[in-house]
Amino acid sequence: KQEVTQIPAALSVPEGENLVLNCSFTDSAIYNLQWFRQDPGKGLTSLLLIQSSQREQTSGRLNASLDKSSGRSTLYIAASQPGDSATYLCAVGNTDKLIFGTGTRLQVFP
């Protein structure tokens, strides 16, 4: 059974810092891995999708990497801003559904 773990569970940093959020999964037979952002009480916003054959994807200040063999992905956020404060969820595409981790709650203070 696929299990997804995210570390740390919460993170509080000053504005301007570079951040790394970690995601690990137990079964390397995945189709893809997707990173989402969720603001309190809201739905999910897709940030990056990495296919199983890819090693990384970049969008603006965000970079996500995937190492299938070790069952790990990282989300790198450069030059963090208060507007980045949210919960970040990773999800692995496994057969026909996404399996989510419990998220990392990020707070960026001015």
Next chain:
Amino acid sequence: DTGVSQNPRHKITKRGQNVTFRCDPISEHNRLYWYRQTLGQGPEFLTYFQNEAQLEKSRLLSDRFSAERPKGSFSTLEIQRTEQGDSAMYLCASSLLAVSETQYFGPGTRLLVL
């Protein structure tokens, strides 16, 4: 509007009542998914449709839950005889055909069962 929409956004009901939620996916998307999210947890898969066919249901989807997607367009999720444990955010997502495609999520329907 090109996003996934869900209605209602909030629902408060008494235990034992039936509730129905609606999801309108992005128009060209063939796949539609339902997930449930409780406080402090990641979303959990409930069921998905490819066009009008319901292809998989999670064990979380007890016989009190039913989902439909008539004509492969919008979908409804009905919960009969609601219980307090059904209180959660119900999220809908849609994507193009394959699981390798990005899933786009709606804003969710927050259900509170009193």
